[in-house]
Structure formats: structure tokens, C-alpha cells
Amino acid sequence: MISFLPGPILFFISTLLLIINTIVWAGLISIGGIFKLIVPIRAFRTQLVKVMNRCMWCWATCNGGILWLITNIEWDVEGIEKLSKDGWYLLISNHVSGFDIAAQTYLLRNNLPMLKFFLKKELLYVPFLGLGCWGLDMPFMDRTSPAKLKKNPKLRGKDLETTRKVCQRFKYLPTAIINYVEGSRFTQEKHQRQNSPYRYLLRPKAGGIAFTLSAMGEQFTGLVNLTLVYPDAKDDAVLYGVMNGRVKKVVLKIDVLPVPEVNAKEYFSKAESRVEFQRDLNKLWQQKDDLIHQVLIQYNSDQLKH
Numbered sequence: 495m496i497s498f499l500p501g502p503i504l505f506f507i508s509t510l511l512l513i514i515n516t517i518v519w520a521g522l523i524s525i526g527g528i529f530k531l532i533v534p535i536r537a538f539r540t541q542l543v544k545v546m547n548r549c550m551w552c553w554a555t556c557n558g559g560i561l562w563l564i565t566n567i568e569w570d571v572e573g574i575e576k577l578s579k580d581g582w583y584l585l586i587s588n589h590v591s592g593f594d595i596a597a598q599t600y601l602l603r604n605n606l607p608m609l610k611f612f613l614k615k616e617l618l619y620v621p622f623l624g625l626g627c628w629g630l631d632m633p634f635m636d637r638t639s640p641a642k643l644k645k646n647p648k649l650r651g652k653d654l655e656t657t658r659k660v661c662q663r664f665k666y667l668p669t670a671i672i673n674y675v676e677g678s679r680f681t682q683e684k685h686q687r688q689n690s691p692y693r694y695l696l697r698p699k700a701g702g703i704a705f706t707l708s709a710m711g712e713q714f715t716g717l718v719n720l721t722l723v724y725p726d727a728k729d730d731a732v733l734y735g736v737m738n739g740r741v742k743k744v745v746l747k748i749d750v751l752p753v754p755e756v757n758a759k760e761y762f763s764k765a766e767s768r769v770e771f772q773r774d775l776n777k778l779w780q781q782k783d784d785l786i787h788q789v790l791i792q793y794n795s796d797q798l799k800h
Contacts, residue, residue: 497565501739504739508564509737515556515560531625536666540667547607547608550608551608554600554608557600561736570746571601571745572748573747573749574602574746574748576748577605577750581606582664582668582669584670584753585720587674587675590680591679597722598722602670610631610669613632613633613634614635615634618634669713670718676698677696680695680696692779692780693783695779698778700771700775704771707755708761717750717751717753718750719751722745723786725743726743727740745793754774
């Protein structure tokens with residue numbers, strides 16, 4: 495370990511190593527994506543995706559090795575024994591920083607299928623990134639804007655049908671899809687602008703979850719509620735704090751819930767269905783907010799004892 499070095503030097507070394515790690519594994523995944531693109535045989539593609547998922551596992555594992563090199567992070571994980579690599583899951587999580595994805599893929603890599611993310615269709619055309627994500631079967635969404643729907647009502651429901659078609663590929667391999675329900679990373683400025691009723695969270699958005707559940711809810715084994723806390727980091731500087739060795743603890747609380755049933759026709763046509771779903775999500779977010787508060791109180795209490 496080199497945690498004795500000054501913070502700026504640690505930041506430079508960790509940044510360089512993370513970039514190299516990402517280029518190496520993303521490059522291999524992109525090569526796999528090329529073969530997947532030109533060979534339309536389903537059995538071949540399925541096996542190739544397994545190999546590419548393993549490359550993503552290696553990326554996550556190497557990220558953990560880099561963190562071990564630069565800092566001694568205490569990983570406090572609770573509830574991971576409830577998960578299975580052979581299941582299909584929809585994960586929902588609070589979103590604290592740009593480090594969240596690296597932390598969650600590393601911590602969950604041996605207990606869940608490698609995480610998938612819903613991505614904007616525009617990212618498909620980003621060199622290197624787009625092909626790699628496509629090769630990993632991450633779904634790209636072409637969301638129809640409210641303005642387009644107003645001009646052409648026939649487009650209503652097209653997004654849902656597109657999602658169903660995209661998610662057909664998930665039937666052949668266990669899959670874990672993660673949704674950051676708040677839609678954006680937490681900052682105090684966003685918290686104040688939203689007038690959020692929570693202490694540590696932004697307001698949750700129900701549309702993305704309902705959209706996913708209505709498209710493929712019957713495929714999911716469980717709804718995984720993830721609560722991520724960095725008790726010794728500043729909310730707006732978590733990534734920098736990790737990479738310069740200042741963040742010493744990461745807390746991940748895991749709870750597996752029954753999969754809610756969402757009837758697409760009722761949800762998207764009846765306001766009362768949307769209100770009820772949002773109300774349930776708000777209750778879950780309040781419980782998450784209370785859990786974060788308990789984690790922070792316990793951490794501060796432990797620090798005083800030492």
C-alpha cells in the first residue's frame with residue numbers, strides 16, 4: 495500500500511491506474527462487441543456475452559485492487575447473503591457520487607450478475623463506450639419526449655414496446671439492472687432547489703421504475719433496495735476523497751423486496767395508479783433516509799469513542 499504518500503500524488507496515481515484499467519477491459523469488451531455485431535447466431539452471442547461480463551468482473555476487481563493500493567477502505571456491507579448470481583433483479587439505489595458505480599460493481603460482483611444500466615440512445619454512438627455497452631447487452635433507450643407525444647399521440651406506448659423488445663435478451667442470462675431513482679447525483683444545491691422532504695436524498699422519480707417493471711417485471715426474482723453511505727466524506731467530493739485516500743469507510747445496506755406488479759395500461763392511463771405507486775416509493779425513500787441517518791449517528795458515535 496502507498497497510502498502514506500501525499501493526497502495529490504495518490505490522486506494522480508489512482509487516476510492513472512483507473513484510466514489504464516478502464517481502457518484495457520473496455521477495449522477487450524469492445525472487441526467482443528465487434529464479433530457479436532458480425533455473428534448473428536444467438537448461442538454464440540450468449541456465450542460471448544458471458545465472456546464480456548467476465549471482463550467487466552475483472553474491471554471491477556482491478557478497481558478494488560487499485561483502492562487497496564492507495565487507501566485502506568473499510569467495506570461495511572450488510573444483506574449481501576440475500577442475493578444470488580443466478581437470479582434476475584431490478585436494483586434501486588440512492589446516488590451520491592461518481593464513485594457509486596465503481597463501488598457497487600466491486601462489492602456486488604460475486605453475488606449478482608454484472609450490473610446493467612439503462613442508457614440514452616445517444617451514447618450508442620460514442621466511440622469505444624457505445625460499442626462496449628451494447629456488447630454487454632446494456633439497453634439503449636430512445637425515450638419519446640412529451641412534446642413529440644403531443645404532436646403525435648400514436649407514439650404513446652412505443653417506448654414501452656421498445657423496452658420489451660430490448661429486454662428479451664435478458665431471458666437467456668441472469669441479469670441485474672440498476673436504476674438510480676433520484677435521476678441525478680445528490681448535491682446540497684439540488685436538495686435545496688427541489689425542497690426535498692428528506693435529509694440526505696433527492697426526491698425519487700417513479701416513472702423509470704414503473705417503466706421497467708411494466709416491461710419485464712415478470713422476469714425479476716426480486717427488487718433490491720440498495721442504500722449507499724460514505725460516512726466520512728463530503729457529499730460533493732466523494733470521488734476526489736476516495737482517489738486521494740481520504741475516504742476510509744463505505745457502507746452498503748441491502749434489502750431484497752417483492753417485485754411490485756405494474757399494469758402498464760393502468761399506470762400510464764390512470765393518474766390514481768401513478769399517485770399510488772409514487773406514494774409507495776416515497777415511503778421507501780423515507781425509510782432509506784432514516785437508515786442513512788442511523789448509519790451516520792453510529793459512525794459519529796464510534797469516532798467519539800476512539
